[in-house]
Amino acid sequence: MPNHNAAPRIVITGMGAVSAAGVGAQALWRAARDGVSCVRPLKLERPYAGRIKIAAQVPDFDPAAHIEAEWLPYCDPFTQFSIVAADEALAQAGFARKEAGGPRTAVVIGTGIGGAMTIDNNAYQEYKLNRRPETLTVPRLIPSAAPTTLGMRYGAKGPTFALASACSSATQAIGEAFEMLRAGRADRAIAGGAEACVINGSIHAWEALRVLTPDFCRPFSQKRNGMTLGEGAAVFMLETLESATARGATPLCELAGYGTTSDAFDPLRADVEGPTRCMRLALESAGVKPEDVDYLNAHGTATYANDITESEAMRQVFGDAPPPVSSTKPVHGHALGASGGLELAIVISALREQIAPPTINFLEADPKCPVDPIPNQARKMPIRVALSNSFAFGGINATLAVRAI
The missing domain is CATH 3.40.47.10 (Thiolase/Chalcone synthase)
Structure with missing residues (x-):
């Protein structure tokens, strides 16, 4: 077993979430703890004739209520979710917006698809309506939109990148940020994952794989018949224990x-x-x-x-x-x-x-x-x-x- 005694201990000092339970890590925890399903009837902007009629979508999300107007033209919903979750994480960690940044702060955000809604909308406009793409289509759809936007928002100038490994994206992003801090390449990292994939194209694609349940997701149970598609974001502030202690922060836990x-x-x-x-x-x-x-x-x-x-x-x-x-x-x-x-x-x-x-x-x-x-x-x-x-x-x-x- 490797000796990590010489490596710095890494702690999590803040976390934020946007999920089907609503905005906030506490809302997510209450739903999980109390066993409250946040799966609801599917809501899409365009007609949908598929078999699956349910999803775990973020309810009543108004990006303008959380994000300044100047940022919104650049933000697909997956980036919007990441901003709201990151703002919560940094606030819990005790940082004013730019205080968290600097050359020793990394940003790593995982996403399976990136700007899925932008891709879907652009395809619909081009192939169905014969319209040209919107000017900011590319900055909205690229997976790196979320981490670079967070980097600009908080002044984080350390290693910044998106990580795409399908359903492991967020966990790998947090893990790779952890390894960066442990290796001394950064003192802080804003890390997590974001996805906004409940759209016509994605639902049809997942249906084709025959892995979506039409009724109830039942892990490890008899009569299980598949998963329910969801969306949201969760972002964490990772720090070395030394950095957190020096500024008087109270860690939520050790990322060990x-x-x-x-x-x-x-x-x-x-x-x-x-x-x-x-x-x-x-x-x-x-x-x-x-x-x-x-x-x-x-x-x-x-x-x-x-x-x-x-x-x-x-x-x-x-x-x-x-x-x-x-x-x-x-x-x-x-x-x-x-x-x-x-x-x-x-x-x-x-x-x-x-x-x-x-x-x-x-x-x-x-x-x-x-x-x-x-x-x-x-x-x-x-x-x-x-x-x-x-x-x-x-x-x-x-x-x-x-x-x-």
Whole structure:
């Protein structure tokens, strides 16, 4: 096991979220803790004749209520979500806007698609209405729009980039920011994920893969039949413990470890070995043993094969009795590149309140998923160390480990 004693400890001093539960990390946590599904009837700007009629969309979001008018022409909804989440994170961390920036502040934002709504709208205007693209189409749609906008907003002049690894994007973005701080390349990082993909084109595309449920997302349960698409953003302020202590900040938790692997196996199907090694690397990075883990927030998509694969990987790491596990995707949807961020925000709140959120919509145990899924009701329990898993198409895996401080 590597010796990380000489490496700086990394803490999270602020977090923010925009989700199907509304604006705010606390709104997201309340929904997850209380088992309140935020999946609603699908709302789209243009007619939609598909089979799937539900999604976990951000309700009643008015960007002008949160973001200055001069920024909005450059911002696809995924960038809007990231701004609102980042503003919340920095405020909780105790930073006025430009105080967080400087040459030693990095920005890393994960996204699976980037400006999906801009792409969809532009395609509709060009092919259906025969109109020319809007002037700012390119700055709105590029995945780097979110991190560069945040960099400009806060004056962050350190390493700044977007990270795209499908459903692992946010978790990898946070993990790579963690590694940058641990390696001494920066003192602070604004990191997370954002996605705004509930649009006509995306829904039809996901329908074609046969992975969306028409009714209830039921991770690890018998009769599970797929996931529900979601959207949103979660952003975190990462700092070295030394930096946070020097300015009198109170950390929410320690970001203790990170693992990432690739299955190199199949474009769509998950493999057991890659996620197993990923979780082990996160534990090794954090300097903790499997038996030290009290709670695990699973990737838990509720697709038939993926839940079986993830369950087997957990048993490979933890033995016959993995720690209590929940998937919160039935609450906030599968927000693709933002999911790992939303789930980390929930994990941090679970750690701080010592309550593990439930896996809702659970019917009965599947013998092929022999884990404790915390079915339907939250569980008050000691949580000192927790993991959060994200496993993506293409076999890109990422796991974060957090610890109470």
